[in-house]
Amino acid sequence: MTERAYEMTIGLEVHVELLTRSKMFCRCSTRFGDPPNTNVCPVCLGFPGTLPTPNLEAVRLGVRAALGLGAKVNLHSGFDRKNYFYPDLTKGYQITQYRTPLAQDGFIEISEPRKKIRIRRIHLEEDTGKSIHAGDDITTAEYTLIDFNRSGVPLIEIVSEPDMNSPEEARQYLEKLQRTLRFAGVSDVKMEEGSMRVDCNISVRPKGSDIHGIPVEVKNLSSFRAVVKALSYEFERQVDALKAGESISRETRHWDEARERTHPMRTKESSDDYRYFPEPDLPPLILEEAFVEEVRDTMPRLPDEIAAHYTEKLGLTEYDAQVLTLDPNLSSFFDRCVEQGADPKMAANWIMGDVLGYMNRHSLTYEKIPVSPENLVETLGLIKSGAISGKIAKDVLVKVIETGKKPSVIVKEEGLTQMSDEGELLAVIEEVIAANPGPVQDVRNGKEKAIGFLVGQVMKATRGRANPAKVNIMLKEKILS
Amino acid sequence: MKIDVRRVADLSKLRLTEDELLTMEKDLEMILAHIERLAAVQVEGVEPTFGSREPEGLRLEPDDPKPGLSRASLLELGPSTQEGYYVVPARESEGRE
Amino acid sequence: MELWELSAWEIAEKVKAKEISAQEVLEAHLSRISEVEPAVCAFLSVLEAEARIAASRVDAKIAKGEDPGILAGVPCALKDNLNMKGTSCTCGSKMLEGYISPYTATAVARISEQGGVITGKTNMDEFAMGSSTERSAYMVTRNPWDVDRVPGGSSGGSGAAVASGMSALALGSDTGGSIRQPAAFTGVVGIKPTYGRVSRYGLVAFASSLDQIGPLARSVRDAALLLEAIAGFDPADPTSAERPVVPWSKRLGRPVKGLRAGVPKEFFGFGVTEGVRSAFSNALSHLADMGVIIEETSLPSLAYALDVYYVIAPAEASSNLGRFDGVRYGLSKRGKGYLDMYRETRGEGFGPEVRRRIMLGTFALSADQYEAYYLRAAKIRTLIRRDFERAFETYDVLLSPTTPTVAFKIGEESGDPMTRYLADVMTVSVNLAGIPALSVPCGFAEPSGEGGSGRELPCGLQIMGKRFDEETVLTAGYVVEPFIREEMEEKSARMRRNLILAKECEPVD
Ligand SMILES: [Mg+2]
Numbered sequence A: 001m002t003e004r005a006y007e008m009t010i011g012l013e014v015h016v017e018l019l020t021r022s023k024m025f026c027r028c029s030t031r032f033g034d035p036p037n038t039n040v041c042p043v044c045l046g047f048p049g050t051l052p053t054p055n056l057e058a059v060r061l062g063v064r065a066a067l068g069l070g071a072k073v074n075l076h077s078g079f080d081r082k083n084y085f086y087p088d089l090t091k092g093y094q095i096t097q098y099r100t101p102l103a104q105d106g107f108i109e110i111s112e113p114r115k116k117i118r119i120r121r122i123h124l125e126e127d128t129g130k131s132i133h134a135g136d137d138i139t140t141a142e143y144t145l146i147d148f149n150r151s152g153v154p155l156i157e158i159v160s161e162p163d164m165n166s167p168e169e170a171r172q173y174l175e176k177l178q179r180t181l182r183f184a185g186v187s188d189v190k191m192e193e194g195s196m197r198v199d200c201n202i203s204v205r206p207k208g209s210d211i212h213g214i215p216v217e218v219k220n221l222s223s224f225r226a227v228v229k230a231l232s233y234e235f236e237r238q239v240d241a242l243k244a245g246e247s248i249s250r251e252t253r254h255w256d257e258a259r260e261r262t263h264p265m266r267t268k269e270s271s272d273d274y275r276y277f278p279e280p281d282l283p284p285l286i287l288e289e290a291f292v293e294e295v296r297d298t299m300p301r302l303p304d305e306i307a308a309h310y311t312e313k314l315g316l317t318e319y320d321a322q323v324l325t326l327d328p329n330l331s332s333f334f335d336r337c338v339e340q341g342a343d344p345k346m347a348a349n350w351i352m353g354d355v356l357g358y359m360n361r362h363s364l365t366y367e368k369i370p371v372s373p374e375n376l377v378e379t380l381g382l383i384k385s386g387a388i389s390g391k392i393a394k395d396v397l398v399k400v401i402e403t404g405k406k407p408s409v410i411v412k413e414e415g416l417t418q419m420s421d422e423g424e425l426l427a428v429i430e431e432v433i434a435a436n437p438g439p440v441q442d443v444r445n446g447k448e449k450a451i452g453f454l455v456g457q458v459m460k461a462t463r464g465r466a467n468p469a470k471v472n473i474m475l476k477e478k479i480l481s
Numbered sequence B: 001m002k003i004d005v006r007r008v009a010d011l012s013k014l015r016l017t018e019d020e021l022l023t024m025e026k027d028l029e030m031i032l033a034h035i036e037r038l039a040a041v042q043v044e045g046v047e048p049t050f051g052s053r054e055p056e057g058l059r060l061e062p063d064d065p066k067p068g069l070s071r072a073s074l075l076e077l078g079p080s081t082q083e084g085y086y087v088v089p090a091r092e093s094e095g096r097e
Numbered sequence C: 001m002e003l004w005e006l007s008a009w010e011i012a013e014k015v016k017a018k019e020i021s022a023q024e025v026l027e028a029h030l031s032r033i034s035e036v037e038p039a040v041c042a043f044l045s046v047l048e049a050e051a052r053i054a055a056s057r058v059d060a061k062i063a064k065g066e067d068p069g070i071l072a073g074v075p076c077a078l079k080d081n082l083n084m085k086g087t088s089c090t091c092g093s094k095m096l097e098g099y100i101s102p103y104t105a106t107a108v109a110r111i112s113e114q115g116g117v118i119t120g121k122t123n124m125d126e127f128a129m130g131s132s133t134e135r136s137a138y139m140v141t142r143n144p145w146d147v148d149r150v151p152g153g154s155s156g157g158s159g160a161a162v163a164s165g166m167s168a169l170a171l172g173s174d175t176g177g178s179i180r181q182p183a184a185f186t187g188v189v190g191i192k193p194t195y196g197r198v199s200r201y202g203l204v205a206f207a208s209s210l211d212q213i214g215p216l217a218r219s220v221r222d223a224a225l226l227l228e229a230i231a232g233f234d235p236a237d238p239t240s241a242e243r244p245v246v247p248w249s250k251r252l253g254r255p256v257k258g259l260r261a262g263v264p265k266e267f268f269g270f271g272v273t274e275g276v277r278s279a280f281s282n283a284l285s286h287l288a289d290m291g292v293i294i295e296e297t298s299l300p301s302l303a304y305a306l307d308v309y310y311v312i313a314p315a316e317a318s319s320n321l322g323r324f325d326g327v328r329y330g331l332s333k334r335g336k337g338y339l340d341m342y343r344e345t346r347g348e349g350f351g352p353e354v355r356r357r358i359m360l361g362t363f364a365l366s367a368d369q370y371e372a373y374y375l376r377a378a379k380i381r382t383l384i385r386r387d388f389e390r391a392f393e394t395y396d397v398l399l400s401p402t403t404p405t406v407a408f409k410i411g412e413e414s415g416d417p418m419t420r421y422l423a424d425v426m427t428v429s430v431n432l433a434g435i436p437a438l439s440v441p442c443g444f445a446e447p448s449g450e451g452g453s454g455r456e457l458p459c460g461l462q463i464m465g466k467r468f469d470e471e472t473v474l475t476a477g478y479v480v481e482p483f484i485r486e487e488m489e490e491k492s493a494r495m496r497r498n499l500i501l502a503k504e505c506e507p508v509d
């Protein structure tokens, strides 16, 4: 049997940190990157006698995420305790929502193949502290350092149905999820900073079989690339095992980024029993319909809606619309350019080509778009009016970014205005004709290609300032008349 | 009611000697023998009471960060700390890995 | 009369009137402590320095003409599961030996705000699990009425401190009777307020849905005064109720004529001894004489209360005590791995009773037992609650003895844990229903089987009320006091004298 004779089913559990200023159950700051154990108090350190006080904004953002993902918000939900021991867990339990989640029955639509991935539930919970393993890695370290700044940061957990059938579908789901939550202003959803964390459940079975495969959970995935690689690896591993007649064991496996393989994570000595029970310190979470409606009314526009606007109203291609809605800062940058009079198609091309190109080369994130909409729009205006060529404009844009000066100032200071004065151009054209008798003859003989060479020579002589269209016409006139 | 004390001790993260396990098993079985009576109570259709009934819904607090306690004052209560971190053994448990 | 013999009410009045200073009151109590503490062993720590500062602040306030608060200069002891910044908080456990609390419980802060002077932390059964204060990891507290007997528990240190005159007031905590039972055993007044009435912030949790902080005092008025100081909404406790605080101490003395009292017959199926029964009937006939309408009634589900309690309380406790892991505070035994750290730390730090309840609770919550135990118990809890609600449609208060027996002898507890748990049988249902209840001394009885010994120990009357109706409970309790006032004054004077002659207690090994 070949691997094509097997199919995989993937379900994802995604934890996302909410963009609140204070923690889920105490008012310590959620600021990322502070010195260890500086944003802590007796509550988030689990000191005896302390009690949780829930954060309104966390609930609001959870509802917003739910609405953005098309889920139904449960007006009655509640918190439960998930009991387990781990050094970065301060109370011996995590406060989460087990019996009734904040929301359920949402979906995410992916495009290749076009299908809806169902979301089973979205629930609120608190994050744990962070363990830093001193020494090489988790297996050789002698001791672990713990920072509880993250302890108690609000999370939502988004659990999908097992509706994905390839690593690529999983990647699309995650990308779309990330994009939606970013636009909704729910989270900054950064896998590299851990504000988005993904656990995969994958099961494999012979194609067409109606028996469910044994689900295996894969953890420690720090990028979308890792998700795709880990899922592909697991698929192959499980297919090999099934082919060899081995059975798959239901277990949690750890993705080893360096060795690009998974290995079993936990010893089975004490299999998990989280002893869930209703959190006795917290009365039920009861939301008013009006609260949910208010969140719905103040919901920022989401990428699908914005992309539809771009293609339908602004005439952009589907592809352009997708790229510009990768990030809310990027799309609002584009929107502001259009608002300030830029031609949408032209602005899209310049943003996707030159602006994003520059950002890529300099590893800038969407939070730091290096040019202002005003300056980009002005640059585009200079091209349109014929004041500078498109080629010159590329250099001007880089200079605008690097100096912060206005494009018109740069053009003036560096004398980059397009040469359109016929007298000035004629002098250069005559020089070029004199210096290139061969190509000139070719033009006379009707070889169209030669004219391009001559235009290039003129451009070179004018350091790109000549208007190429005009040069073309003038050259032809001079040679052929 | 038979009770797997070893498993429960493991979930509870309590180290008990063999003698303690035996006594524990006896004690728990004695207690459970009493509690067995609950099985006979008719509870169909009865909603459970888990906790407080007032306030009726959870009060939610505004998202205004406040300074916590100083790191030094909390860390000094820690049994083992280093450069602002708490320190714990890295391995799961002895004799394995 | 010595200053330590004054009631809290009198102290506050006299201090405010500048008849005496808070510092004099404190010194009188500190010397009383040095006199009888060796025989009683009520205090795990005496906070002399802190108390002197607090007392001088009260005096300074009064000198400046500022309002010192309703507890002006009144000494108050705290059960050692209440956090007070900068002081120890052992919970009677080795797990927290040497631990210094980094913050203050709301109830404790309120006492200080009202001019109360915190004098020390009192002994308790480890993590409040027990009914005798013998299960402290540090020492056994003795009953001032008979030093060979237990003071009850788990707030036994608080009961003994108040009864022996070492403190005018004390705070305890009550999860299944831990204020009322020691109050009854030591002949003082104890109140378990309505769940949500007093903020739990800063009380080390035993069972979160049952725990309440409450006062122990030598009179109903004193208890009402302390309750007034500590009650009221606290945003730091999500289960704290937004109900106005009543000036209970000033509302006492209203007539009880026409008050309807029910006596649930189920309570008498729990092995109430003859002596306790007769003290109880005596109190009932006095109440009837005052116009209280007393009827027998029935709350059938009370028969299951103890069993329900011994599922729910350990389940919540097993989770609440998960935080003692040796990472951030308290005892820490380090092995090679973190699992060893947990097992060693918890195995050694928790005493046998705490370990037993953690095990029981872990079992009741485990995935395959949850429905049969925890969920089922939570449903029967609803039945118990409903029975009380139904009874309170007819009655203003319900009455019972606080305990089936008087104080038992140290070391006399049964080896069978379930028999031991019977000590809570009269009190646990109140916590399951979340209602308020008061224990007030209602007479004296000889221990059963010791008839003719002439040794008489106090008995308590339990008065249970509607949720948030502490006022009626206190009103009813207040009229019980006069029945035995003379006897109580005479016997307690003798008891307090005798204490000085009692031999010192020995630390637990
Ligand atoms: Mg989770």
Ligand SMILES: [Zn+2]
Residues within 6 Å of the ligand: A023, A026, A027, A028, A039, A040, A041, A042, A043, A044, A045, A152, B068
């Ligand atoms: Zn905090």
